[in-house]
Amino acid sequence: MxxxxxxxxxxxxxxxxxxxxxxxxxxxxxxxxxxxxxxxxxxxxxxxxxxxxxxxxxxxxxxxxxxxxxxxxxxxxxxxxxxxxxxxxxxxxxxxxxxxxxxxxxxxxxxxxxxxxxxxxxxxxxxxxxxxxxxxxxxxxxxxxxxxxxxxxxxxxxxxxxxxxxxxxxxxxxxxxxxxxxxxxxxxxxxxxxLKLVPRNYTKKKPGEYLPFECGEDEIPEMVKAGDGYKIHITGLTHDKRGYPDISAEAQDWMVRHLMNKIQKNKKKIIEVERINMDDAEVVVVSYGISSRVAHRGMDLARKTGVKVGMLRLITVWPFPDYMIKELAERVKAFVTVELNFGQIALEVERYVAGKAKCYLVPHAGGDVHKPEDIAEAIKEAAK
Amino acid sequence: MKYWRKPLDADTIKVPHGRIYVVKEQCKGCGFCVEYCPKDVLELSQEFNKKGYHSPVAVREEDCVSCGLCELICPDFAIYAELIEEDETTEETPNKTDKTEKAEV
Amino acid sequence: MNKPAAHLETAIVEQDTHPMADLLRMDRMPHIWCSGCGLGTGLTCFIMALKETGIPEDKVAVVSGIGCTGRVAGYLNLDSFHTTHGRGIPFATGLALANPDLRVVVYSGDGDLVAIGGNHFIHSARRNMDLMVVCVNNFTYGMTGGQAGPTTPISAKASTAPYGSYDYPFNIPYLAIASGATYVARWTSLHMRRLKNSMREALPKKGFRVIEIICPCPTAFARKNRLGSGLDLMKHYHDNSIIKHGADPREADIDMNGKVVCGTFLDIERPTFRDFQTENIAKQLGGE
Structure with missing residues (x-):
């Protein structure tokens, strides 16, 4: 051991x-x-x-x-x-x-x-x-x-x-x-x-100075563990920086904003995507997980027929890379989302494309993966 | 204190005396301390505290033996007794009353 | 009936002079519990018991679920966690396993512990997880206004049982013992010294320990059943509880007007989850 x-x-x-x-x-x-x-x-x-x-x-x-x-x-x-x-x-x-x-x-x-x-x-x-x-x-x-x-x-x-x-x-x-x-x-x-490992961000503050939900500009509070003398109180109720329950609209506004901002403010540091064939792409395939491997094949099939298609593979799905979609929507013709459902991430894509390009979905109920040919067909349709 | 039969060592045993302290604004007037004080020292005051409850008062404080039951039974952390040391003058009230009480939720 | 003059003699003091102020979050007092509720009395006993054990305050963590009893975690000046409804035990399980220096106490109401958290309770007892569980049983869901719960006695009225509750209640000591707990006791809020002693016994002990506190709920349970005030319920406990250490837990059911059997039902030793697993895995892996 x-x-x-x-x-x-x-x-x-x-x-x-x-x-x-x-x-x-x-x-x-x-x-x-x-x-x-x-x-x-x-x-x-x-x-x-x-x-x-x-x-x-x-x-x-x-x-x-x-x-x-x-x-x-x-x-x-x-x-x-x-x-x-x-x-x-x-x-x-x-x-x-x-x-x-x-x-x-x-x-x-x-x-x-x-x-x-x-x-x-x-x-x-x-x-x-x-x-x-x-x-x-x-x-x-x-x-x-x-x-x-x-x-x-x-x-x-x-x-x-x-x-x-x-x-x-x-x-x-x-x-x-x-x-x-x-x-x-x-x-x-x-x-x-x-291996690059991030250790726990334990506070250097002393008991009495430390507040479990206090944070700076980056919105990320420091951590402690039970047994170190900090006598923290942690609750699932809406709470203030001390961790004490505060059942008010003001406290709720602070806490929920903080939880959202913590991720949203830092999203450019968090988000990771893979861009494939994107230099000349007019059609963008958005996919992730197992579907992205099949979509890659579909993209290759469509490329062979002359369609300028690229892929934005989402490695981080949440937070959603909205700013990338917005930027792409300004210059490409269409988006084709490939996923094993009837349109979930496709909705996010549509939301940020905001009518500036066409949006297609290749739906699949699950149980299997897509046929690359079906994806290629959808890409060709989108390229028209 | 009356004894039904006088114990043989009654002259050598000193009965302890206690002083009672009430956190008036924290009391919710449940009456537990009044009911269960073994020496019947307490009664509920006729006055209200800020929350509208009658807090206890020591009407027979001289009988208090500082057994600690009031502190233990009080669900509101609003009463306790302290043992009076022999040489201490009983009249002296500690200077605890001056602080303003503020309970934040 | 009162002598106004006497009032002048009674020392009125600030909350931070209270002998338990160091273990309470006085900035959150007065607490939310109603006048005549027994929760605070049980908490007083817990604080006294903790002081008497001499266990360092830093090495005690309190975990609770939801409900009136769930608020205990927020009032104790210890590492304290107020989790979701019924989930105090599994949260505490992770906490205790990750940090074996901690004494972890789960404070839970009857609905929290044996209804929504019932599965966690029996499995934790089965594993003999190193937790002390204090169950404050007031026979109802107090915080939400007095609905029938898993311990509501037969025929008792509740806001969701206006004709009386007609499903059989759990007998918590019996459930705990049948599931594998190693220390099981029951007291009422009136048995302060015995309750405190029980807590003092159970706190340093290893394994899954359960202490049930029968507690008055004047606002919800007593009002719906016309049982009077908190004080009236305390008097009821005085007249109707029987102390019987080592009693057969099968005979510890609580009826609407019957006797309440109190005492230490069980106090045995059995390897805890951690000790049992560590020891046997070490043997197989050939480690120390």
């Missing part, structure tokens, strides 16, 4: 789920509270094997409400923590995702999306929880969500998610899908010293 087992440096042949677990390990995760649910269970299974090797704790909770709460508790206890889930479990986690956001707790929630609604398609792919990620917990909030499209990326993005969580003191979502979760590919785990 010991830290030497934390980073399994080397080339591996891993499923996305296992790569995700290794990402968590490499990022310094010490606590995993989870509940089994297909197709995310393999993450929990691997964490149950791996965490004890480094002195961490895996606990199988009684349900997803408990899982989500346990990782928040562990974060306030001083550990990096994560959980994973899918479909129905994601719905159950919404209650305490909201708590995590309001308590400004750094933690990571991985959703290996499956087909829905309800029990839906436990073993088949979907991307229909994207709006739920942003709007699923009640009340106004901003969230950070990443969408990896390969086992290597889910490894990298899980580390990135931990880093963003610490940097912005907020829960971060990894919105992957069954296809990536169950796909086996080469994953390179770098040497430990090459």
């Amino acid at each position: 010991g830290e030497e087992r934390r980073v399994l440096t080397g080339e591996h042949f891993l499923t996305g789920d296992h790569a995700c677990a290794e990402g968590g390990m490499a990022a310094g995760c010490m606590f995993f509270g989870g509940y089994p649910i297909t197709p995310s269970t393999e993450i929990a299974e691997r964490m149950s094997l791996r965490l004890p090797e480094v002195g961490g704790i895996f606990i199988q909770m009684e349900d997803e409400m408990a899982s989500m709460n346990s990782i928040l508790g562990a974060a306030w206890g001083g550990w990096k923590s994560m959980t994973c889930t899918s479909g129905p479990g994601f719905s159950l986690m919404m209650e305490n995702l909201g708590l995590g956001i309001v308590l400004e707790t750094p933690t990571v929630l991985v959703n290996i999306q499956r087909g829905g609604p309800s029990t839906g398609l436990p073993t088949l792919s979907g991307q229909a929880d994207m709006m739920q990620a942003k709007w699923g917990s009640h009340g106004d909030y901003e969230i950070i969500a990443l969408a990896p499209n390969s086992p290597q990326e889910i490894f990298d993005h899980t580390i990135k998610a931990f880093n963003l969580a610490e940097q912005y003191r907020t829960p971060v979502l990894v919105m992957s899908d069954e296809s990536v979760g169950h796909m086996t590919e080469k994953v390179i785990i770098p040497p430990r010293e090459e």
Whole structure:
């Protein structure tokens, strides 16, 4: 037992789920509270094997409400923590995702999306929880969500998610899908010293000086942990900078604005996209996760027929790169959004295009991925 | 203090005496302390506090033995007793009354 | 009946002179609990018990859910967490596991603990998680105005049971013991010293410890059932509680007008989740 087992440096042949677990390990995760649910269970299974090797704790909770709460508790206890889930479990986690956001707790929630609604398609792919990620917990909030499209990326993005969580003191979502979760590919785990990890931003203030929700221009408050003498009070009620409940319109305005601004003000630092063939593009394919791989093929097919098409692959889906869409809308003909749902991120694209270009959606109910030919057809239609 | 039968060591045992302090504005007048004070020292005042409750007053403070029950039963952290040390003059009220009380929510 | 002159003699003092002021967030007083509610009495007992154990204040964290009892976390000057409804236990689970130096106390009402949080309660007891759970049972959802709950006695009236509640209530000591708790006690708000002693016993102990406090709710439960004031309920406890240590928890049901069995029902040792897991994993991994 010991830290030497934390980073399994080397080339591996891993499923996305296992790569995700290794990402968590490499990022310094010490606590995993989870509940089994297909197709995310393999993450929990691997964490149950791996965490004890480094002195961490895996606990199988009684349900997803408990899982989500346990990782928040562990974060306030001083550990990096994560959980994973899918479909129905994601719905159950919404209650305490909201708590995590309001308590400004750094933690990571991985959703290996499956087909829905309800029990839906436990073993088949979907991307229909994207709006739920942003709007699923009640009340106004901003969230950070990443969408990896390969086992290597889910490894990298899980580390990135931990880093963003610490940097912005907020829960971060990894919105992957069954296809990536169950796909086996080469994953390179770098040497430990090459990993860029963000440590927890513990305050240097003394007890009495520190306020748990006080922040500067960047809107990011510093962190403490229970047991260090700060005697913090943390509540899910609307609170002031001290953390004390304040049931008033003024306090609500301050707190919600702060939660929104924390992400919105920093979004240019948070957002990451991949631009493919964008130099001469007249049509822009917007896609993410597994769909972006199929869309890439669709784009190649359309290019062969002479259409000037490029792709904006969303690595960060939330906060949404609205300023990029606005800027592109000024100079391209059309946008084609490819995702495994009947139009979720497509709505965001439309919102920021604001009528300045045509918007198309290639819908899919999930359970499978798109046919590249269908995407190519949509691109050609858009280019007309 | 009356004894039904006088204990043999009654002359050597000193009965402790207590002084009662009331956080008047924090009291909600539930009457728990008045009802359960084993020495019947307390009664509810006829006066109201700012919130409109009758807080307790020590009507027989000389009987207080500083058992601490009022402090323990009070749900509002509004009353406590302190043991009076032998050499202390009982008339002296500590200078605690001068501070203005302000409870913020 | 009062002697006005006597009033002059009573020392009126400021809140920060109170002997418990150091463990309370006095800037949040007076608290929200109604006149005659027993929650504050139980909290007094907890503070006294904590002082008597000598456990450093920095090493105690209090976690609560929602409801009147949920507000306890906000009044204690300790590391305190006010979470979502019923989720105090799972939050505390993560907190306690990540930071084993902490003594973690969950303060929860009956609805919070055994209705919406019931699943967490039984599973945490099953695992023997290192938590002390204080359940303030007032037989109703007080904060939302007196709805029927998981402990509302048969025939008692509630705002959602205007004809009386006719579903069987939980008997919390029985539920706790059946689920695997290692220390289980019940007292009423009137048993202050016994309650305090119970808390003092349970605080340093390891494992899943449950202390139920039967507590008057004059505003919601008593009013709907014409039981009088908080003081009347305290008198009722005085006349109707029986102290029976080691009692069979199956005989500790609470009826509308029956006896309330109090005492320490169980006090045993069993490996906690953390100890049991760490020990057995270490054996298999060949570590220390």
